[in-house]
Amino acid sequence: MTSLPAPSTRKLGLVIDLDICVGCHACAVACKEWNDGGAFGPLPDADPYGAEPHGVWFNRVHTYEISGIGNRESGIEKAGAARKSPCASSIPHSPLPIPAATQSVHFPRSCLHCETPACVTVCPTGASYKRAEDGIVLVDEDKCIGCQLCAWACPYGAREFSAKRGVMQKCTLCVDRIYNETLEPHDRQPACVKACPTRARHFGDLGDENSDVSKLVAERGGYALMPELGYQPVNRYLPPRPRRDASQLKPTIHPEPSDETPMPPLLRWIDRVLSR
Amino acid sequence: MRPTFSIIFFTVASGAGYGLWILAGWLILLAPRLAEDRNAWAANDLVCAALCAGFLLVSAGLVSSLAHLGQPQRAWRALSQWRSSWLSREGVAALLCYLPAGTMLLACILGSWTSADAIHANSTNWLLRMAGSRGAGAVLALMAIITLFCTANIYACLKPIRAWHNRFVVPGYLLLGTYSGALWAWLLSGVTQASLAPPSLLIGICSAAVAGGLLKLAYWQFLDKPAPQAPDATGLGALGNVRSVEQPHTEENYLTHEMGFRIARKHARKLRALVLACGFSLPALLAALALVLPSASAWASWFAVLIGMGGIFVERWLFFAEAKHAVMLFYGARSA
Ligand code: SF4
Ligand code: SF4
Numbered sequence: 001m002t003s004l005p006a007p008s009t010r011k012l013g014l015v016i017d018l019d020i021c022v023g024c025h026a027c028a029v030a031c032k033e034w035n036d037g038g039a040f041g042p043l044p045d046a047d048p049y050g051a052e053p054h055g056v057w058f059n060r061v062h063t064y065e066i067s068g069i070g071n072r073e074s075g076i077e078k079a080g081a082a083r084k085s086p087c088a089s090s091i092p093h094s095p096l097p098i099p100a101a102t103q104s105v106h107f108p109r110s111c112l113h114c115e116t117p118a119c120v121t122v123c124p125t126g127a128s129y130k131r132a133e134d135g136i137v138l139v140d141e142d143k144c145i146g147c148q149l150c151a152w153a154c155p156y157g158a159r160e161f162s163a164k165r166g167v168m169q170k171c172t173l174c175v176d177r178i179y180n181e182t183l184e185p186h187d188r189q190p191a192c193v194k195a196c197p198t199r200a201r202h203f204g205d206l207g208d209e210n211s212d213v214s215k216l217v218a219e220r221g222g223y224a225l226m227p228e229l230g231y232q233p234v235n236r237y238l239p240p241r242p243r244r245d246a247s248q249l250k251p252t253i254h255p256e257p258s259d260e261t262p263m264p265p266l267l268r269w270i271d272r273v274l275s276r
Numbered sequence: 277m278r279p280t281f282s283i284i285f286f287t288v289a290s291g292a293g294y295g296l297w298i299l300a301g302w303l304i305l306l307a308p309r310l311a312e313d314r315n316a317w318a319a320n321d322l323v324c325a326a327l328c329a330g331f332l333l334v335s336a337g338l339v340s341s342l343a344h345l346g347q348p349q350r351a352w353r354a355l356s357q358w359r360s361s362w363l364s365r366e367g368v369a370a371l372l373c374y375l376p377a378g379t380m381l382l383a384c385i386l387g388s389w390t391s392a393d394a395i396h397a398n399s400t401n402w403l404l405r406m407a408g409s410r411g412a413g414a415v416l417a418l419m420a421i422i423t424l425f426c427t428a429n430i431y432a433c434l435k436p437i438r439a440w441h442n443r444f445v446v447p448g449y450l451l452l453g454t455y456s457g458a459l460w461a462w463l464l465s466g467v468t469q470a471s472l473a474p475p476s477l478l479i480g481i482c483s484a485a486v487a488g489g490l491l492k493l494a495y496w497q498f499l500d501k502p503a504p505q506a507p508d509a510t511g512l513g514a515l516g517n518v519r520s521v522e523q524p525h526t527e528e529n530y531l532t533h534e535m536g537f538r539i540a541r542k543h544a545r546k547l548r549a550l551v552l553a554c555g556f557s558l559p560a561l562l563a564a565l566a567l568v569l570p571s572a573s574a575w576a577s578w579f580a581v582l583i584g585m586g587g588i589f590v591e592r593w594l595f596f597a598e599a600k601h602a603v604m605l606f607y608g609a610r611s612a
Binding site: 002003004018023025028052053054056057060061062063064065066067068069101102104105107109118120121122123124125126127143144145146147148149151152153154155156157160161162163165166167168223224225226228229230237239240 | 277344345346347348350351353354355356357359360361362363364367430433434435436437507508509510511512515516517518519520521522523524525526527528529530531534535601602603606607
């Protein structure tokens with residue numbers, strides 16, 4: 001049934017820390033590797049080693065540059081970390097003003113396992129569904145007719161059509177790992193979370209306000225993507241922390257002492273010889 | 277959004293087919309003689325031709341829509357989720373629509389092919405009476421309208437696509453479907469030579485063309501007006517100016533291929549003009565010509581159908597090509 005189940009108390013999802021993600025794509029690769037062989041695979045590629053490789057990825061990592069930080073009212077400032085930098089400071093000898101601060105942010109994007117996802121309700125076949133018990137959104141690949149309407153309905157680009165298999169594929173939150181009793185308990189986590197070398201990804205129950213992930217969200221001001229569309233994503237993103245403001249730092253390199261009077265005569269002579 | 281031929285052909289052809297069925301239902305509603313007199317069926321060639329041509333157009337469109345599917349052999353599954361999905365509702369409505377249309381088609385065939393003096397089967401009379409009743413006409417017209425309404429809502433319900441999720445889309449599909457059906461009905465009235473095109477049909481075509489043109493103009497004005505506020509997809513806009521510096525992949529992917537289709541602005545302008553000229557203005561002028569010069573009606577109707585359907589095909593192509601999807605905001609698009 002593609003009608004949505006009653007809201008569950010358990011809301012499994014991911015919390016992604018944009019402050020420490022280094023954009024290494026390990027999550028994307030680990031995801032592809034697991035799911036190619038997992039219960040929802042394979043994830044076949046077209047022309048994988050050729051000139052135009054093309055295939056399904058459940059996880060994609062973008063990189064953005066944020067410039068002019070501090071030029072406008074910032075979300076971080078509102079969170080209390082006041083920043084008193086001027087709007088723009090200029091490098092000495094440079095004719096160009098530079099923004100107060102610029103930083104790059106790596107941004108992994110995958111299914112947010114929304115609470116009211118239109119990707120599920122538009123599906124004509126019942127292939128797309130949201131699990132009542134934990135809120136995971138899945139595609140039953142045996143029912144999918146490949147109409148691709150669900151991909152149109154997802155504003156987050158979480159669904160990709162496999163031209164090779166003729167069906168829609170998407171992130172499963174590694175439902176075949178997290179309940180998998182053949183794995184060690186500490187391995188029962190999504191492959192992306194396990195693979196992240198900086199621990200920028202966290203998995204847990206966002207419906208339980210005492211869970212580690214919920215506490216992290218509360219502490220760091222985790223936010224949902226495009227909440228105005230009304231899909232109510234479960235996943236949360238932790239905003240980058242404010243960077244130190246270079247324009248306000250004291251210079252750390254001190255000029256060499258040039259006064260040679262305190263030196264003994266021999267050293268003074270050597271200094272003069274070497275200075276020639 | 278990438279324009280796909282199978283979907284465009286489907287919405288244009290089946291739109292015209294349902295338009296024909298709406299008009300056929302309407303004609304039956306207005307000509308209750310069909311229910312009493314079986315010879316009236318034979319005499320009413322226009323209704324029969326409209327039912328037949330509608331059947332062909334609708335069926336060709338539906339078959340074409342299957343070509344878009346990744347697993348067409350499972351298409352029957354799409355009838356199951358009518359509680360939540362407009363696509364499923366459309367499938368159910370399209371099939372249900374065949375019931376009244378099929379019954380009437382049968383009545384047409386029986387009515388025109390059995391000679392009047394070979395009346396023996398009471399059951400045939402019963403079928404003709406039922407198919408020719410006002411009620412049946414109303415049911416056919418209503419079912420065709422419902423099907424068009426469902427098709428339009430498949431697009432209108434998609435929030436991530438501003439060009440589709442707006443109040444112009446449903447009236448657009450209903451109006452253009454009926455209008456293109458009327459163009460075909462005009463053509464058929466000439467072909468069957470049952471009568472010259474009734475002036476009411478020609479006046480209807482003219483007014484529908486004017487209404488359609490105005491509706492498209494209003495829609496394009498809505499599209500060109502920037503959205504009040506483009507969503508901040510990454511949520512990082514609060515920090516500063518966000519610029520995409522690196523995409524997740526070196527090649528085009530499914531998302532950028534399917535949803536990143538963009539059409540150059542200058543082409544869009546030209547194509548819009550083409551839609552207004554071919555889709556609406558020329559057919560309206562031809563219909564007006566036929567009004568004052570009934571002898572020109574037959575050949576004018578051929579031109580009107582050819583040019584009009586071409587124009588509507590371009591209109592539907594633009595409907596896809598000009599639509600932007602919110603996911604492209606992640607790929608650096610400035611607006612959705
Ligand atoms: S992110 Fe997209 S695919 Fe995932 S649940 Fe939300 S709408 Fe559906
Ligand atoms: S592509 Fe498959 S999962 Fe998506 S809406 Fe169509 S049938 Fe449902």
